[in-house]
Amino acid sequence: MAAWATPDALMKLLSDNFDDAGSLKDDSTMMARGTFAVVFKGDTIPGGDDQCVIRVTVIPPGDNQEMAFDKELQALVAYLKLMEGESSEPVREQFVEIRREDQPAGLCRTDAYYIVATEGRRVVFTVMPLGIPLMNIIEDQLVITTLLLLH
Helix, strand or coil: CCCCCCHHHHHHHHHHHECCCCCECCCCCCCEECCCCEEEEHHHCCCCCCCEEEEEEEECCCCCHHHHHHHHHHHHHHHHHCCCCCCCCCCCCCCEECCHHHCCCCCCCCCEEEEEEECCEEEEEEEEECCCCHHHHHHHHHHHHHHHHHC
8 A cells, every 4th residue: 555545644634524523524525425434535635546445434422422433343343354364353543554465355455444533533444445336347248248249
């Protein structure tokens, strides 16, 4: 992984796009937004890779903060359990890179993660490759198959 994905760069991405309460700012540079996370292109960070995405989950302060944070970590725990020789307990407050050859086959890669768990703030960053919609892949395969059959 290139040096662009650092804890400082991720925290700047957070402060540029989220307010102190964990809400997305109106002028955010996000690529997509789901129920639990916001996705940014890697090149949102200066020097970043446009073939990567950064998934950011901000758990807002409140009574259910710890429970919501633990639920968010469950997917990361499940992913880490599939890797040979790795601990299934995610490391907190440390940027963790995952070597591609150590990742489970057949799943979308998670190249790195960074978990912030401080007083009043819970954030999970995951750095992953930019995905290609499955329908695009199927359409490309159908076009190639059709061309081969016509010749």
